[in-house]
Amino acid sequence: MAETERPERIRLGPPDMLDGRTLVPVTVGGHHLLLVRDGERIVAAERACPHEGADLLLGRCVGGRLHCPRHLASFDLQDGSVSPGWSFRALRLFDIESASDGLWLRMT
Template sequence: MYLGPHDLLVGRPLVPITVGGHHLLLVRDGERIVAAERACPHEGADLGLGRCVAGRLLCPRHLASFDLRDGSVSPGWSFRALRLFEIESASDGLWLRM
């Protein structure tokens, strides 16, 4: 699914987006762009209100954090990992692989 142009995240580390009925969050982590489910698996907080620090996405409600490489939650939390989705950068923009 097409997400938008390459400059979609310029100056914005977190971009909430809805694609095909899925509420996602695009996250820029250095040069990488990752797509994640937008609701925290714990209590559904909007992760778009969180922040990205050192390769981890922080939940704004409870400060649990998720590794942007595999979605795993920080130690001390007992809920499932955050779902991550592959982003492909093509000549015409960013594409989501689901």
């Protein structure tokens, strides 16, 4: 698909798909992502920790940070930056739009 033909957003599911949960796995275009609720805000993140691939679904979200279950590193949910003391790349984050017709992954 040409760059100009990509959709601006992809519907993930109903607006209540997190239904009180903090972490929900989704697959979009073959990519494994994790929906993360931080208060009223919802973001999508890559599901595998960039350090050694730990499943972040097994982690936890506290105070605006997603904590890896394996190495105790954590990621800022605003920009994906890793906690001090770690020297690997930031976690990839994606914007989520919540609308009356569902949760949408924003591609722009």
